[in-house]
Amino acid sequence: MPEETRNIYKTCRKAAGLTQEAAAERLGISVESLRAYETGQRVPPDEVVEAMSDLYNTLHLIVRHVREKNAMYGRVVPEVPQAGVLEASARLTNRIYQFADSHADRRLMRIAEDNVIDGNERPEFDDIMEDLQEIVAAALALRCAQQADCRSSM
Structure with a gap:
């Protein structure tokens, strides 16, 4: 396991x-x-991690803590890369433009309009969901970066 983890x-x-x-x-x-x-001898309770996050000025600590503490979290929330505000903003904007340019939003609406995802639609739906996960990860990375940058400039 890496030192940082x-x-x-x-x-x-x-x-x-x-x-x-x-x-x-x-x-x-x-x-x-x-x-x-x-040292990893004990896992801190969530309320202590929340206080650490506030004191150390990093939302990323909460993300990492919850992800490592609960494997199910990773099934819903993507890995959140650490980045500065500029990099995170660029990544989020690029992912949104790629999604829009591919017309994935329109394809998603066509799949969803009958409220059923059939076997023929499933592969395309899963691909769209992967694209959306990348957008979610980029948005969370920006939120974490923004918090750290805003507080460090105060």
């Missing part, structure tokens, strides 16, 4: 420029608990 809590804390002691105090938890989360 194992220590996402530590990586985000360090990126925020906080020591374990300072972070634990501001999070209202013990240094021992924070150390256990950062």
Whole structure:
């Protein structure tokens, strides 16, 4: 497992420029608990991860935490790449234009108009859903990037 994945809590804390002691105090938890989360000995509760996300100024921490904690999450929400605002904006805009240029929206409406996805329509429907997942991932990446950029400029 890559270092960043194992220590996402530590990586985000360090990126925020906080020591374990300072972070634990501001999070209202013990240094021992924070150390256990950062070494993978324990999984932090969701409310602690939410506080970490606010303190460390990164929504991406929540996305990674939930994805690793719950395998079903990955079936619904795509992998969210980390990117800066400019890169994430460009990726989202490009994915939307590609979707529109391919007329996937119109094809989706044709498939859905009878409220049934038959065997002949299923492959095309699945392809359209993959395209939409890419748009969702790009939008989430932009949201994560925007939050970090906005707070760091305050």
